[in-house]
Structures are given as structure tokens and as C-alpha cells.
Amino acid sequence: MPEAQPLLRVENLVTRFKSVERSKWISAVDDVSITLAPGEMVGLVGESGCGKSTLGRTIVGLERPQSGRILLDGVDLSTLRGAELRRRRRAIQYVFQDPYASLNDRQTIGEAIAEALIIMGISDPAEQRRRIRTLLDQVGLPDALAERYPRELSGGQRQRVAIARSLAVEPRVLICDEPVSALDLSIRAQVMNLFLRLHKDLGVACLFIAHDLALVRQATSRTYVMYLGKIIEEATSAELYARPSHPYSKALLGSIPSADPRIEVTREPPEIFGDIPSPTNPPSGCRFRTRCPHAAEVCASAVPPLVALSPSHQAGCVLAEKFYAESAAQPLPHPAPAPRDIQTMHAR
Template sequence: MAEKEVLIEVKDLKKYFNVGKNAVLKAVDGVNFKIYKGETLGLVGESGCGKTTCGKTVMGLYEATGGQVIFDGVDIHSLHKKEKKEFTKRAQIIFQDPYSSLNPRMTVEDIIGEGIDIHGLYKGEERRQRIHQLLEMVGLNKEHALRFPHEFSGGQRQRIGIARALAIEPEFIVCDEPISALDVSIQAQVVNLLIKLQKELGLTYLFIAHDLSMVKHISDRVGVMYLGSMVEFADSDELYSKPLHPYTKALMSAIPIPDPKAEKEKKRIPIEGEIPSPINPKPGCRFAARCKYATEACKQTTPELTEVLPGHFVACHRVKEVNALGL
């Protein structure tokens, strides 16, 4: 079997924000992962865990405080202005809010065509035909090109956002919670559109969301973040069938089951306690204050993300001990 080709490698990525005198918010703190060409990597966690900041730092929208984002062999945070422009042609982002991310004063044609103009890809009639093609590709009509964002529904606006991201023919797209602002009935349509486009165009996705059922539907592998750190990482089927970290288990237990009887009988694992502040975090496991299995070692020593099963990584002292004993 041919070895998968790595498109992006994130090494010890950090993004800190100074929020006051001697106060540092560690939004992303030492995250590591690889994304292979043609796959979808899901990134999940509660609101405020740092997943969006991670995605934007991978895209270069935020300057990294530390670590590297290696894209096709080159660290994007070491690129010069001209090289960054070339990178943005190969990597794009779909934003969470399809309304605020679209300029209300621009027509759909100009919104989608902006990237085309910046990179000088098409002009005149060719440009117009390309925009019409993109609109049809995402399930809209060419007649929509001359309308403004406020004339569309939330789902349609997100399709415009997808068309804008596709306009300059990128290889890699960060999908930053692209369905969280949409009605439940529309979410599956947008996710299925992303899957269809990936197959047709050979795209690679970093799919950020807190809807675990949708992440399972679209992702090949999934990383679970908690308070700026990666706590578990595995193939999608493996993670959902055999979660190991206490935090991941609690998240999985909250996924609704479509069968009312099974949903009623399902045992849910509650997470008690307050989420610790990401500002000047204390040493140790950041989940320790909310974990019923936490020991003194958990509060003193930060666990490293370690491969405990083939392709299955966990940052948890207890899981490592149990695994070492073969239990």
C-alpha cells in the first residue's frame, strides 16, 4: 500500500495573546498533527478550546507565537509577502458566519471574483463564466451573481462562501465551523456538498466543529482539543467506537441517538466543574480539575500526546498506565 503524502504538518504550534500585565492567554499551546493530501481532518472540542484559533494560525491569519506549520515542505510563517500570496492561492478558508464574512456592499459576482482578480486568473467574459460555473458547482444559479448577500438565506450565503473559497482553485481549505450558524435541516446539505466537492476536486480539509455527529460523517481522522491542547487523536471510526480520554468519552456520550428508546437508556457522562482559565494556566493536565480520575500526578505534570494504540494518540496519565498494564 502506497504511503500517504503529507500536505500539512503542524509542529508544536503555539498562539498566545497578551491580555494584560503579566497575563498571557494560551489559546493554542503545543499542538501537533499531520494532514494528508485528499483527507479531511476533523478538529473538535467545546467552545473556547482553541480550535478556531488553531485553524486560523494554520492558515497564517494569525502569526504563530511558536512552532511551525509546514505546508508542502515549507513553513508558512517564514514566508515573505510574495510567497504568502502564492500560499493563499493554494489554501483558503470558509468562515463560520456566512453573513458577516460577506461584504454587504458587494454583489455575489464581485465577492467570488475578488480572489480571481487579486491573482489575475481570469478577465472579462472568462471571469464571468468562471463565476457562473462556481455558482452552479455549489448549487446556486448564474442569475444569483448580480444579487447582494442580504437577498439570500443562511445556507445560500454559506454556499457563496464556499464558491469564493474555490474561486482560485486551492488544494487545502480550512472549514471553520461552516455549519454552526445554519439551521439543522441545512447543515447536512452543506456537509454533503463539501464531501462532493472534495471528491470532484481532490481537496484537503481541516474541518473545525463542535457537532460531533457531523464531524464523524465528514472526517477521516479526528483531533480532540481541550483548553488549547490536543488530548486525543485517532482515525474517525476508532475514536468514535473506542474513545480513551475521559474528556472525549464525555463528549461522545452527549451525541444524540436517533432511536428514542436507545437515547433514553443511554448513559451520559457528565462533566462537572468550571472550565479553567486559559490565562496563565497552571502546570499539569488542564482537564484535571474536572476529571473524576485525576490524581496528584495529573495536577503536577502535563501529560504528553502519546501513541497508545496504532494511530491512536492520547494525552492522559491514567490511559497510559492502564495501557502499560495491558488492561
């Protein structure tokens, strides 16, 4: 569980967009509260379109929230202006999903990183070269790459450069928005291991957004599950994957291929019916009720609050306690062993 004073605290955040017809609002992020402790690696999962990127983009200031607060070290960022705001914001960096879109093709890799260093007040060319070498080394790239252009690099190398550039401003939080999902399957684990190593070596806290649930399960200590703009369940990753207690999480997590063959035979993933409802016209009450096999009349009347199931687990469903108790009756699956490549890279 997060410490008393989290590094990052998001309170009741609401971010809306005007729909294409301009007549309706899309509540992409709807009353979301999350926390991140110093050095913590936290997952954020949910189907495409549920608002994960908008939440991340709002946290780093790429979208403007309608309401709610974002606090870093207990300081509400909306109360800051000018240089102080820029200085605080630098502590939170965003790693984009698409490594091809995040670099300027006319800049060498060295120039791209130097730009970030200049923001930090490092303008001496010799000092810049020294830092660039260190940063490239930290992300596992050879020094010689500084002279190259992005078009000469692979997707995995570009993502490493993007990470090096984020690190240049010495962030304390990285918002990693599906940072490996655009990469070839073969290099995903390598880049994932880079995140794990940076997290371990530099103590950078990460909000790790992903739809690859197997990756989140291995890499994070805690996970939030998001559905249609809302957090519907939160728990330590071990507990969430062993005892999902919201019908949506049960369906979502039930669909991951398990590393433990015993789990696959014992857990039947419930089906999620139909498509995500339109975010311009979400269902009343529980957002998931139109697709939920357990939906009852009560579910339409009010948004179910998150109820505490254990000190490190909460879920927003009127039946959460029942599902939680039922899962306790089953033997807990053993924690899945990390795949070998992740383990090997991790030790690097």
C-alpha cells in the first residue's frame, strides 16, 4: 500500500472532451483517484478507449482536467505558475506508445537528448557529451548512436532513446503509456526489462499503462483496473490476479494466458458480453452493468463506491464482497514464475 505521503496523488480527476458532433461530452476520465508511492511500479489496465491515455496525459499536463487535483509531494500543481510549475512538472515524464512519433527526424539522437539537458541548465558541450554517454549507457545503447538519426534506428532503439531523453530531466515519475505494445514481440521483454532496471536502479516510480496483462502482472506491485472512465478495482497485483472481485476484472484477467498451467484449467474466464458503451452516453449507475452477467436493478441507480475488501484491495461492485469471499474458498494459485527472458534481463 502507498505510504502516508504518496509521491503522486490524483484526486477526483475529471477530463472531458467534446465529441465529434460537438454536442456531447465524452467523460474520458470520470472522478478518478490514484496514488503512486516513491519508487513504486503501478499498473493501469483496461480495454482500449477506457481512458488510460487521457488519465496519463492529464497527469503530465497534456490535457486540462475539468476538475480534481494532481498533487506532487502534496503540492497541488494547479496552484503553481511559470517556472515553478515547469520545474515540478518535469518530475513527471511521459513515455509514449509510438517510438516513431516521439523523435524529430531532423535531429541526431545526441541533439535530441541535449535539448532535454539544456532544459536542466546543462549547456556546456563537454558536460552534455558526458551526460549523453551516461544516459545512452543507462538505456543500453552504444555511445556511437548519438551521431545517428532516428530513421537509422529500430523501434526498440528509438524507444530506448525516448526513455533516455525522459531520464535526462531526472524525473521521479514515469507515465509509461503502453511503451512496448508497438514493438516487435521479440524485443518487448528487453525494453520491459529496461523499465524494471531503471525502476530498481534509479528508484523512478512508474505508472505502467498496458493492455498486456501478463506484463503488468509481472512488473508491478499494485494494479488499477479502469472501465469507461472509472477505476473499478485496485489491489496489490498478486491479490488482484489471484482474487479479482469486480466482474469486469474477473473477465479481463481471466482472459490472460496463465504462466501456471494449473490456473488455466481451474479458472474459466467469464465472457464479457458486447462492446464498450459509448462514452458520450454511459449507462447510469454502474458503468459495467450493460455487459455484466450479474447485473441487477440496484446497479442502475448509483455508481457503486469502491469497497475495501482487504487493506490492499478495493472494488466498486455491489457484489464485490461476495466475489471476494468466493475466491477465498478456492486455493490461491501460486504466483506465476517470471518468464525466463525477463529474469535473465533483470539480473543484467
